[in-house]
Amino acid sequence: MRKPFVAGNWKMNLDLAGARSLVAGIVEGLGGSSKIDVAICPPSIYLFPMAKAIVESTVAMGAQNCWSAPSGAFTGEVSAAMVKETGCRYVILGHSERRNTIGPRDSNGNIAGESNDMIAAKVRAVFDNEMIPIVCVGETLAQRDANETESVLTSQLAGSLASVKAEEASKLVVAYEPVWAIGTGRTATSAQAQAAHAHIRGQLVERFGADVANAIRIQYGGSVKPDNARELMSCPDVDGALVGGASLKPADFVGIINETIQAKDL
Numbered sequence: 001m002r003k004p005f006v007a008g009n010w011k012m013n014l015d016l017a018g019a020r021s022l023v024a025g026i027v028e029g030l031g032g033s034s035k036i037d038v039a040i041c042p043p044s045i046y047l048f049p050m051a052k053a054i055v056e057s058t059v060a061m062g063a064q065n066c067w068s069a070p071s072g073a074f075t076g077e078v079s080a081a082m083v084k085e086t087g088c089r090y091v092i093l094g095h096s097e098r099r100n101t102i103g104p105r106d107s108n109g110n111i112a113g114e115s116n117d118m119i120a121a122k123v124r125a126v127f128d129n130e131m132i133p134i135v136c137v138g139e140t141l142a143q144r145d146a147n148e149t150e151s152v153l154t155s156q157l158a159g160s161l162a163s164v165k166a167e168e169a170s171k172l173v174v175a176y177e178p179v180w181a182i183g184t185g186r187t188a189t190s191a192q193a194q195a196a197h198a199h200i201r202g203q204l205v206e207r208f209g210a211d212v213a214n215a216i217r218i219q220y221g222g223s224v225k226p227d228n229a230r231e232l233m234s235c236p237d238v239d240g241a242l243v244g245g246a247s248l249k250p251a252d253f254v255g256i257i258n259e260t261i262q263a264k265d266l
């Protein structure tokens with residue numbers, strides 16, 4: 001049985017006082033419950049203070065990104081080893097805001113412009129530093145409308161997970177995040193989410209075999225809120241949520257966690 005996992009991606013939001021008050025609200029709201037795994041993913045500059053704020057709680061911490069090389073001339077980047085030192089258990093990788101799919105673009109059409117190859121190298125660095133990558137995949141609206149959802153997911157998974165070793169694969173977390181549902185208020189229906197998650201699981205079975213694939217947690221992300229969480233989390237292949245906007249309000253984030261507990265009958 002997969003333990004559900006809800007993570008909050010704070011993106012580039014909050015000042016330090018706001019971050020402290022958010023984490024205090026989450027810790028209090030959870031009241032020590034560990035029925036599901038919970039993580040906060042603050043901006044990297046807040047990782048050390050947030051690590052202190054979650055000591056003795058059931059909340060874990062993740063980073064929103066890291067670099068693949070162990071050290072060197074990479075101005076502005078942080079290595080997986082640096083992230084590990086802050087106390088992170090997880091690292092989000094390949095978020096659509098870091099791939100080249102949405103947002104303001106440069107003259108070549110890229111944002112951070114991360115390719116599957118770059119993400120695979122970061123996945124390797126994260127596993128090598130004894131953390132768990134949360135690897136994001138998802139199609140744009142144009143790709144969905146062109147019936148390319150499954151082929152996009154297949155190629156993102158093949159590329160981004162190319163560096164994963166069989167013996168570590170069961171620890172992996174995949175986040176299915178349809179790009180058209182991120183920060184838009186539009187959510188995938190539970191049928192759309194389940195279909196995409198089943199396709200992802202099928203790809204994981206082909207790559208790692210059924211036993212490992214059935215242990216891998218696949219989160220859904222895209223405008224998850226307390227009032228749509230129960231239906232989404234009830235899908236058999238949906239093992240939790242990667243939450244953006246709603247993770248910035250303690251009541252909403254804890255509400256999603258409680259809905260997940262209910263949906264999974266825990």
Ligand code: PEP
Nearest residue numbers: 182183221222223244245
């Ligand atoms: C995200 O950025 O990972 C996300 C799912 O955002 P939101 O919940 O705001 O759609």
